[in-house]
Amino acid sequence: MRQSMSEPVRIGFYICHCGTNIAGVVDVDRVAKYVATLPNVVVSRNYKYMCSDPGQELIQQDIRENQLNRIVVAACSPLLHERTFRNATAKAGINPFCFQMVNIREHDAWVHTDKEEATTKAIALARAAIRRVPHHKPLEVKQVAVQPGVLVVGGGIAGIHAALTLADGGQKVYLVERDLTIGGHMARFDKTFPTLDCAACILTPKMSQVRAHPNITLWSYSEVVKVDGYVGNYRVTVKRKPRYIVEDLCTGCQECVEACVYRQPKFPDEFNVGLGLRKPVFLPFPQAVPAIVSIDPGTCRVFTHPNGCKQPCVTACGDRKAIDFSQKEELVEVTVGAVIVSTGFQIFDAKRVPYYGYGVYPNVYNALEVERLVNASGPTNGELVMRNGKRPKTVGIIHCVGSRDENTNRWCSRVCCLYSLKLAHLIKERTEAEVWNFYIDMRTPGKLMEEFYNRISGEGVHLVRGKVGDVYPDPADPEGQRLVLQAEDTLLGRVLKFPVDMVVLSIGLEPAADAQQVRRTLNMSCGSEGFFLERHPKLAPVSTCNDGIYLAGCCQGPKDIPDTVAQAGAAAAEAYALVTRGYVEQEPNTAYVVEEDCSGCKSCVPLCPYNAISFVEDKKKAAINEALCKGCGTCVASCPSGSIVQNLFEDQEIFSEIEGVLANE
């Protein structure tokens, strides 16, 4: 056996009760007594909370008093506490990698009910670890340098706040935004609950700061297409899509817009969710950042018309020469130490609930459209008029559209009840209409939110507990404009018909359309609903399973603006801590080729996704660059002559585990 340690193996075994979490199902005493009978075991104990200070001290004391050189702890998942116990063993003077953890909580006590079976399983898993640890060898943690600079993907309020926080701390930030302007969904809102302050008033100054900040490089209308490398050293490729305007030369004067051959705006305006019109050359909205125009090749005559266009825009631009119809997509590369993902959400498509008539009846709107309609900078200058030009006298707001429903999205989007109340207030304020809110449960947790609910309900908004089941044109309305909302008022237990002029659908939030693509590019995980998965919901809420990649905002799950900003700050702090520390510790689970054993067959070389394995010509053997190896072990499993070894996962260690879980003792 290679490098076998000469001293005899002395194992200490500890099984944790975890209160009653484990001890309630697993007979911890029996496990400890059994383990005590196994070879090499010197100490075998059970204790209430192994992860507590006294628990850790227990181990340390045993190490000192009984000359233990291997420690096995049976408790929760190693993904939770392996580090805790490694540190504890290291403090008592033995190498932290002479430790092995047995997962009898998540993988046993919590998932089984039969005590006998759970105890048998715990014994088998413990035995595997006891057989494994004699093969453990002392290993060293490696430090890898972290590059400065942070990439922030997504320029909504989350990305803006994270970028500014980092930049103010002196970090170089690259902010990538897929749209023409930063600002995200918040830029489209009118007022924000619960304080009813104007969204633009609080957001646009921050957008301007981004533009002006010397530490921030903003790449708008761009997408991250590739991320290579690892924590501290991410090589990022960003695709800059052509907007046919030279960014540095455009002054945002909009004289080209004025000069366009289309005298009047003609095309649906994306920023106003199709409720307004724009020209082919346009500024998304007055406070857009960057404050430069863009040309839409889908509508501009230069691209769409066989005979082209006289291009009066170019003339109007004159010497500034900012218009470039030949602009091509461009790739830029940058290396950063950390990445913050703040790619946001998309709204639920109300057409997926066909019986609410969205897209069928013109007087049915989704909530984002109404945000624009009540917004002073919106397509109607804040005048709430419907597509038929009329002011509604009665409005029905349906909560939970597409939410809490197995047919669509199962989750509660958290913000809809509150924004529905806000819209009810704004609609009443602007039109004095009667407003009916139909809700299932009124969910208004959080600071000042219940007060907000009280305030709005006191303003005379009708709150009906019951979800609308049918929307159809009122047969009594000769113009066919009015709609009937049929719903059970569940507090009355009666099905009622509510004729209204306008219907507002409070749609939920869902993962952005490109979430899966972003997830793959950054090697993250998703929950089953498609939002990015945090490493731990409580203990690592902005981290991901991929070190150095952090989450902020609604890409991680629906949340309101205060929570989004708080989370963005947390993500910025995590990234800042990583980048300023300057190094990361790497788990020593890398593989190495045993040179005298290797035949140089080269089978392993193409298997490494990180090109860590090379064939050394002068020796005619393979070699692994440990700095590049990430420790997956694929080459080890594939080496036909068994000449590659993975630290922490040596063949012998795993064979011992197999033996242990299957032994009949």
Place this chain on the structure above:
Amino acid sequence: MAIVERNVTCPVDTTLETLLATPEGQQIMSCLQCGTCAGPCPYGEHMDYPPRQVINMLRRGLLDEVIASGSLLRCVACYACMAKCPRGIRLTDVLLPLVKEQTLANLPEMPGELQKSLENMLRYGNPMGESGRKRAAWTATAGVPVPLIAQAGRPVDVLWFVECYASFYPRGQAVSRAAAKLFHALGVDFAILGNDEKCAGECGRLTWESGLFESLAEYNVKVLAKYRFHRIVTGDSHALNAFHRRYPLAEHGWQAEHTVQLLARRLDELKPRLTKRLEAVVAYHDNCCLGRGLDCYDEPRALLTAIPGVKLVEMTHNRMNSLCCGGGGGGMWLDTYYKSKDMERLSERRVKEAVAAGASVLAVACPYELSRFEDAVKTLGHDKQMVVRDVVELLAESLEG
């Protein structure tokens, strides 16, 4: 949005007492009392206890009040509540029929029409009380041969389950003749059970009389198992619904589909032969069992638009939001009862929508609807401007020669 789970898994002897212990019952416990079920219920406003409340009363052990109220006699088993339920609760499949069965059992006197049809089904195997020996009589005037499977002496591709209305009721027979003509035109290898067939029992199982259903289903399964065929095809959406939900199809390796599904699968062959122009504005009525029950919306529309001269229009309530004709769940035999309670006939509500949509033809794909809608068209005085036709009839009419 579709009712994906079709097969009902709780045991056949499930009662209101044992329901909560079944998988379907566990879903009932997850009801969030949103009331989405009551909104689209066609008679919801006439119920003292709409579906949401039935659920809560069940959970609180107060169902006796619901049963005594008679609310569930107004349920027409249209799946409108179940299709929209955000928790996927099997209201129409499981809960409501059990409550309705108890409601009927506790009535001092059963509504006469319903009583009669029940007896007929038990005695004659059809609700009209016709002699079982006349079941295949319509084939004599079919114009094309309609083989009996017992006489075929070989496996056939399609076992055509004709069902009661399409066998005995004159308008239904016309639809059967049209279907036979289309099958011949397409060279479908089919046969019928003839006089051996009995009512599939859908209304029983799924709405109010489980014992009767068991005996009819058991009988039919036994008869079907004697023969070899690839698929069961029926024009009766209610029968099809019963097959999918409660007949042991998988056990016997049987498939079941609607006539319009079969025809739509072979539309490429059929289309070139639809040569006669019909010049009609057609509104298609999604019947509950085929639409919400079995998620089949596009096939009948594809067939209709294949007919030259047909312009398809949609009524306000269409597809999964369709309105029931009022015939399901025993409603077929409760018209007098509903009238006595001063409730609008649902068929009339529906015909008004078809007229409003500007239709000259109201197309259907369920044998109950022909009689119900034709009646409503006359009552409302629209018989000059609109007719009711089965999709199959329209196709046969357009068929060359």
Place this chain on the structure above:
Amino acid sequence: MSEKAWEPRIVGFFCNWCTYTAADLAGVSRMKYAPNVRVIRLMCSGRVDPQFVLDAFARGADGVLIGGCHPGDCHYAEGNYKMLRRYHLLRRMLGDMGIEPERLRLEWISAAEGDKVKSVINDMVAKIKALGPLGLPVRFQTWDGELAADGHAGREEVRHG
């Protein structure tokens, strides 16, 4: 060992990033599933050496369950594909050796799919129960009964693979 009815023994090789985490999630969610699987944690399903699978069978496993990230989602880019390819040939070889291929199962279970851990394990346990025990150690013992019992002293030193 108790006199209880035979219960299958399944060895699980779960990748650290997806399936092992999913099993943790199943635990945190307090899902209940059959206790027959003993999980061995590896960093990647690509680390699963076919020797581990054969060794598990030879030591008495009735089934082996390998869990990795979904295709395209591997934490190490494509370790799971390497396992997928091995799995194809390994299953065929096991079949040729008279071991029902269903005894070896490869499942893609992402970190979010705690419920899939539960359903896969329950399903696999049910299927292996239907197949019955594989019991290679007992077979080896039975086979070696044909050797003469006398003479050779160092019997336990005799190597069987």
Place this chain on the structure above:
Amino acid sequence: MAKPKVAFYWCASCGGCEEAVVDLAEDILGVVELVDIGFWPCAMDFKKADVEALPDQGIVATLLNGAIRTSEQEEMARLLRRKSQFLIAYGSCACTGGIPALANQFTREALFQFVFQDGPTNVNEAGTRPQPESIDDGHALKLPVIHEVVRSLDQVVDVDYYLPGCPPTPKLTKAAVAALVAGNLPPKGSTLAPDVALCDECPRKASKPTDLGFVEFKRPHQMLIDPQTCLLAQGIVCMGPATRGGCEALCIGGNMPCTGCFGATSRVRDQGAKILSSLAANVAPREDREIAQVLGGIPDPVGTFYRYGLAKSLLRKRVPKAE
């Protein structure tokens, strides 16, 4: 002083290993000078009784070739073990079961059925099978019992050294004898061949690419094999990467792939599993259907990967179908 005694014996084998000893040619004279041959039934007239008459450990070394598949072979193996100081498993069959162990893919009954009845050249209407004991013309006759399982030598008796190969090369044999005579032996249980895979000494090593990505596997009869290029690079399954060197790449020299007769290195528990892992991992496609198609080019994985090693493989023998 008497010269040390050595013995040669064969069990289930083809005789090739005996030839290999003879292949030492004039060098065998050197061997004979150093040692006395105490038992070599293939070449000289010895009887079992001669061996039984020797004191225990009276033979310095026995080179035993062939697998163990009958009661007679087992009995002889035990006898020679007792009489020898060193028992050396000589050749692939003794080391790992060899070609005879491929019989472990079948039950004994299935083999009997074919060999004595169903085989196309058989005429055996009475269905006669060999009987361990029978009376013929008043004489009691005994035949060895054929075992259900074919075994390597060390699965029956304790083995001191392994000298693999089908057959072992003269060079390795000579080196082993020399070490034996000189008392210069490695630790017990060692294999007397290099512990590095064959590629190390393969003359075609340089022609192997570093980006294998199999899109097709071929068998030698399906193509004209380039005599210079690595066989794996040509899509031919070569066991070289998973097989000990020491054979001087003789098969490769004959333009045929290595079939694995030297067995795995000491670090590997199952040679077949290892080459399977390496080859499969290097298959190019990612989709199930295409992967299956490429791997379909290896129609008989057991026969290919365990040609000499089935007895010592982790699974040992095909699991018979439940009755």
